[in-house]
Amino acid sequence: MAVARGQTQRRKSSTHESFLRHGGFLFAKLSVALCVACIAAYFLQDAHPRPSGGTAVGYVLGILGAVLIVWLALLGVRKRAVSDGHYSLKAWVSAHVYLGLSLIVIATLHTGFQFGWNVHTLAYGLMLLVIASGALGVWAYATLPKTLSDNRGETTRKQMLAQIHALDEQIHEAAQPLQRAEADIVRLSLEETDIGGGFWRRLLGNYGDCANAHALASLGPALRVATGKEAEALRKASDLMQRKADALSLARRQMHITALLEAWLFVHVPATFALLAALSVHIVSVFLYW
Numbered sequence: 001m002a003v004a005r006g007q008t009q010r011r012k013s014s015t016h017e018s019f020l021r022h023g024g025f026l027f028a029k030l031s032v033a034l035c036v037a038c039i040a041a042y043f044l045q046d047a048h049p050r051p052s053g054g055t056a057v058g059y060v061l062g063i064l065g066a067v068l069i070v071w072l073a074l075l076g077v078r079k080r081a082v083s084d085g086h087y088s089l090k091a092w093v094s095a096h097v098y099l100g101l102s103l104i105v106i107a108t109l110h111t112g113f114q115f116g117w118n119v120h121t122l123a124y125g126l127m128l129l130v131i132a133s134g135a136l137g138v139w140a141y142a143t144l145p146k147t148l149s150d151n152r153g154e155t156t157r158k159q160m161l162a163q164i165h166a167l168d169e170q171i172h173e174a175a176q177p178l179q180r181a182e183a184d185i186v187r188l189s190l191e192e193t194d195i196g197g198g199f200w201r202r203l204l205g206n207y208g209d210c211a212n213a214h215a216l217a218s219l220g221p222a223l224r225v226a227t228g229k230e231a232e233a234l235r236k237a238s239d240l241m242q243r244k245a246d247a248l249s250l251a252r253r254q255m256h257i258t259a260l261l262e263a264w265l266f267v268h269v270p271a272t273f274a275l276l277a278a279l280s281v282h283i284v285s286v287f288l289y290w
């Protein structure tokens, strides 16, 4: 079971490492060829009064762009219905990335470089947003998993959480001999510390109000004046809380990276739906008003 999971993990990461090079850059070459053909068609046409979405070449480029967009949007469906392993998905993602990028050329030539404050340009802008977020996703897949494993060392997420809970138990134990006021401060760390928090918190990595950090700082003055057994117990509790702060910062960094890995999809997918809607309006409206 563990071996099987390890293999899936390895296959998954190799999917993300090498989809760009899939088949000797097959889809990159195909996309470049497609773009060259479109550029040639654009400049060889004899358009009157000037190139636009309404000329013959304009229509061909527009239809090609729309077909590509619908096909690219189907990756979401394909991802959830992978039947023959990750390798065919790798080909899909490779084609997705390169053909997706070729849309910058195809759709721009389709417009004949005519933009305005209208639903046509809205569709174009949304397409660029989808493409830019996709590029961000490729960057995230290529660089972040390494940062994740560097950060994590040998410790898995589960082990990190277990470590924090174990420290909590030791802190609780260490706080027993403390006086009421100091014990209340330590309880802040035990009861109010938010390890990860919601998605935005994890994404921004903003933990300035960490209860453990506050508690640790508040113990400082007591630590300076305490003597004897009280000082010993305080030192022990604060050492443990310092270790908890280190463990928290490692776990939070890991959650921050995982959130970054997910974040771009929160733009890519909704913007795809908005693009499909704007594109439908664009196509219907040009047929109604032309």
Ligand code: HEM
Residues within 6 Å of the ligand: 052, 053, 054, 059, 061, 062, 063, 064, 065, 066, 069, 107, 110, 111, 114, 115, 116, 118, 120, 121, 122, 123, 124, 127, 279, 282, 283, 286, 290
């Ligand atoms: C079936 C596919 C498509 C058809 C039939 C189509 C049709 C047209 C037509 C007839 C025009 C000229 C309108 C005019 O000059 O007033 C046009 C312009 C334009 N199209 Fe498309 N189009 C298609 C796909 C796309 C796609 C995929 C995009 C980009 C996402 C796009 C973005 C634009 C833009 C920005 C313009 C310029 C609008 C302007 O003049 O302000 N179109 N399209």
Ligand code: HEM
Residues within 6 Å of the ligand: 069, 072, 073, 074, 075, 076, 077, 079, 093, 096, 097, 099, 100, 101, 103, 127, 130, 131, 132, 133, 134, 135, 136, 137, 138, 265, 268, 269, 272
């Ligand atoms: C207009 C063009 C595009 C559309 C409509 C589109 C749409 C989509 C959709 C619907 C998904 C599935 C998301 C999910 O359900 O999890 C997806 C995934 C993805 N897209 Fe795009 N995309 C476009 C262009 C691009 C571009 C240009 C890139 C890269 C430069 C890109 C990179 C990705 C990546 C890396 C994934 C995730 C694949 C995986 O999970 O293995 N996309 N895209």
